[in-house]
Amino acid sequence: IQISVEMKAAPAKRTYSKLPVWIVEDHHEVVPHIYRAIASRHIPLSGIKMVHLDSHPDLLIPVNMPASTVFNKEALFSELSIENWIMPMVFAGHVSHVAWLHPYWAQQIKDGEHNMCVGRDKSTTTIRVTSTDDYFLSDALYVPADQLEDSKPLHIRVIQVDPVNGPDRSQGENDPSSAKKPKNGSNGEVDKEQDHQPKPKESFTCSFQPPEGSSTSGNIAKAQTQPVEGTAGSIVSSLLGLIEQNDAYVLDIDLDFFSCKNPFKDIYTQEEYSILQELYSFKRPKEDANEYTTMFVVSVSRYKEELSDCVERRTRQLEDLEAAFAELLDDDSQSTIDRWAANPGMGSLAKLVSSLKDRNKAPDYEMVHQAGLTCDYSELPHHISSEEEIQQLLLAVQLVLKALPKPTLVTMSRSSLDEYCPAEQVNSIQNNMLNILETLFGSLDVHKEYESAPEPSTSQPC
Numbered sequence: 001i002q003i004s005v006e007m008k009a010a011p012a013k014r015t016y017s018k019l020p021v022w023i024v025e026d027h028h029e030v031v032p033h034i035y036r037a038i039a040s041r042h043i044p045l046s047g048i049k050m051v052h053l054d055s056h057p058d059l060l061i062p063v064n065m066p067a068s069t070v071f072n073k074e075a076l077f078s079e080l081s082i083e084n085w086i087m088p089m090v091f092a093g094h095v096s097h098v099a100w101l102h103p104y105w106a107q108q109i110k111d112g113e114h115n116m117c118v119g120r121d122k123s124t125t126t127i128r129v130t131s132t133d134d135y136f137l138s139d140a141l142y143v144p145a146d147q148l149e150d151s152k153p154l155h156i157r158v159i160q161v162d163p164v165n166g167p168d169r170s171q172g173e174n175d176p177s178s179a180k181k182p183k184n185g186s187n188g189e190v191d192k193e194q195d196h197q198p199k200p201k202e203s204f205t206c207s208f209q210p211p212e213g214s215s216t217s218g219n220i221a222k223a224q225t226q227p228v229e230g231t232a233g234s235i236v237s238s239l240l241g242l243i244e245q246n247d248a249y250v251l252d253i254d255l256d257f258f259s260c261k262n263p264f265k266d267i268y269t270q271e272e273y274s275i276l277q278e279l280y281s282f283k284r285p286k287e288d289a290n291e292y293t294t295m296f297v298v299s300v301s302r303y304k305e306e307l308s309d310c311v312e313r314r315t316r317q318l319e320d321l322e323a324a325f326a327e328l329l330d331d332d333s334q335s336t337i338d339r340w341a342a343n344p345g346m347g348s349l350a351k352l353v354s355s356l357k358d359r360n361k362a363p364d365y366e367m368v369h370q371a372g373l374t375c376d377y378s379e380l381p382h383h384i385s386s387e388e389e390i391q392q393l394l395l396a397v398q399l400v401l402k403a404l405p406k407p408t409l410v411t412m413s414r415s416s417l418d419e420y421c422p423a424e425q426v427n428s429i430q431n432n433m434l435n436i437l438e439t440l441f442g443s444l445d446v447h448k449e450y451e452s453a454p455e456p457s458t459s460q461p462c
Contacts, residue, residue, distance in 0.1 A: 014041050018445040021410040021437065023430070025450040026418070027058060027254055028085035030411035032077060033447075034250060037409050038094060043248045049097040050086070051239065051407070053397065054254035055106040055381045055420070059098070059156070060084040061141055067091060067120035067127045067150075082415070090118045090154050091127050099157045099242055101235065101400075103257060103393065105383035109135050114156040119148030129154075132307060138282040138376035140315040144304055157242060159235050161257075163392030164399065232399035243404055251407035255414055255429045256421035257397075258390045262382035263419035264371040269359075273375070275352040276368070279321060279345070282376040285310045317345065321372060324349065325365040332357070332365070384422055390429060398436045406441050414450055 022033040037043045052058070060083045062069075069075050070092040080088065089095040100109065116131040121143050128143040129136050130151075136142050145151070243249055265273065285306040324340040332353060341349040356363040374380045385393070412433070416426040438444050 016042060016408070016445065018443045019406065019410060019437065019441045020445045020447065021412060021434065022447045023412045023414065023450060025414050025416070027054075027082045027413035027415060028080040029449065030252065030413065031080060031085050031089065033411060033449075034089070034094075034409070035073065037250075043250065043408050046093050046096065048089075048095045049099075049243060049247055049249040050095055050252055051099045051101065051243070051249060051404075052086070052252045053101045053161075053257045054252075055103060055256045055260040055383075056083065056254070057100050057102075057108055057135065057158075058083055058086050058254075059100075059109075059135070060139055061087045061127045061129070063139070063141075064126060066125050068125070070127075082413075082418075087118060087127060087129070090152055091120070091150075093152055096153065097155045097157070097242055099159060099239055101159050101161050101257075103260070103381075103383070104160055104162055105260065106381040108378060108381075109133055109156070109158050111158045111160055114158065116154050116156070117145055117148060117151040118154050119151035122147050122149055134282070134284055134377040137284060137307070137310060138314065139373075140311045140318065142307060142311050144308070155242075157238060159238055161235060161393070161396050161400070162231060163389050164232065164396045165392060232396055232403075235400050236403040239400070239404060245405050247405065248408040249405075250409050250411060251401075252411045253413070253433060254421070255412065255416070255426055255433070258393050258429050259385035259422055259425050260381045260383050261419050261422055262374075262380040264374060264380070265382060266419070267367070268371060269355065272352060272355050273371075275348045275355075276372045277375040277379075278348050279352070280318075280372040280375045282314065283310070284377070318373070320346070322369055325369040328353065328365045332363075385425075390425065390432075394429075394432050394436065397433075398440070401436070401440055410437060410444075 020033075020037075022030060024030055024033075034043070034048075038045055038048075062079050062081070062084050065079045065088075069079055070088045076088060086095060086098060102108075110133070114131060114133065116129050118127065118129050120126070121128040128148065129141050130143070130145045130148065132142055268276070285303070320343060324343075324346065327336060327340070337350050337353050341347055352368075353363070356368065412430070414426050414430065415421040416423045421429070434444065434446065
């Protein structure tokens with residue numbers, strides 16, 4: 001009995017002599033490095049917490065992947081893509097908490113706390129979630145809790161990060177964001193389409209100053225005023241409710257957090273993009289749970305039925321669109337186009353194909369479908385930041401990280417070859433971010449995996 005007890009004892013946590021930073025091109029390529037840290041006992045097998053800075057949540061799921069795939073490491077890695085690499089780690093029992101820190105132009109999931117279960121759907125054996133947020137409903141990923149097996153709890157905290165003004169830029173080395181100014185920044189102009197994007201909750205201000213001294217103490221100097229939502233003080237207060245002093249957590253950074261493109265807008269005309277939005281439009285349930293419970297219009301069970309009907313409709317809609325574009329790859333004759341366009345809700349398909357063929361005799365219909373999948377309840381974020389705004393976001397991130405405990409592992413995605421992060425800005429953003437990490441946490445062990453990586457696949461929705 002004594003031997004059995006000793007065998008069950010948790011292995012001691014190991015520490016790295018230098019903070020490892022794994023830099024990849026496509027975001028899902030960070031997963032093998034996280035798994036390696038689990039295997040080497042630098043981060044725990046379960047209950048992993050992740051601070052995820054990104055313009056995209058990356059919380060979707062490989063729709064048709066059997067849940068059992070997560071227990072075959074190599075098979076799992078081959079199934080992952082940039083939009084769906086986190087949730088399989090949740091179902092595998094590794095990740096339990098994700099703090100998604102997003103810039104103000106990325107509003108895919110509402111700010112606040114979201115608790116859900118991630119498990120295996122009894123009917124399809126695929127991974128599904130119990131969240132009714134539009135982000136999951138629009139991909140038909142919701143199922144009721146009683147339809148899940150082997151469920152794992154997931155706590156998501158969604159937090160907006162606003163740019164902040166730094167000290168006088170003329171101070172040079174005394175400037176805490178001096179994180180070396182970009183060598184190849186943007187031209188300083190902001191895309192006109194950004195006028196319609198959400199604005200910072202507290203425009204370019206910060207009511208929080210990080211404490212002096214140890215960068216890993218996790219202590220916060222009390223602000224004289226209540227921190228404004230979106231500022232460093234508010235963010236740190238929220239994160240310190242999640243990240244404890246001795247937690248071995250993963251800091252994950254997509255460089256498109258600082259400047260972000262919707263690459264499909266460079267591929268398709270405005271008219272084509274509008275047609276895609278019409279074809280792939282998502283209609284959520286008629287009512288929400290709050291109306292059902294507060295107005296007593298109908299029972300909660302009726303709401304669950306409406307949710308299930310919504311998922312069924314959405315699944316059928318996406319399957320039909322996928323099948324249509326798959327057939328068009330082989331035969332985009334007028335008869336094929338007319339047959340599919342006769343289906344309910346697909347009348348504008350003929351106009352879309354005609355426009356595509358006017359510009360390219362052999363359109364990439366698989367890419368068209370991928371673009372359409374991003375046109376559901378909201379568009380992909382699109383905000384090319386000026387050099388000034390990049391610096392202000394870098395300073396905001398520096399202020400937040402300075403007040404947090406030191407991460408165990410840093411993963412970083414460039415997202416530049418698929419053009420989510422502007423290629424002309426990515427190197428300077430990366431250099432700035434590495435300088436900040438070194439300033440706060442000391443020597444780094446940097447692995448630039450992207451330098452030997454193969455060319456990326458097509459852009460995917462996030």
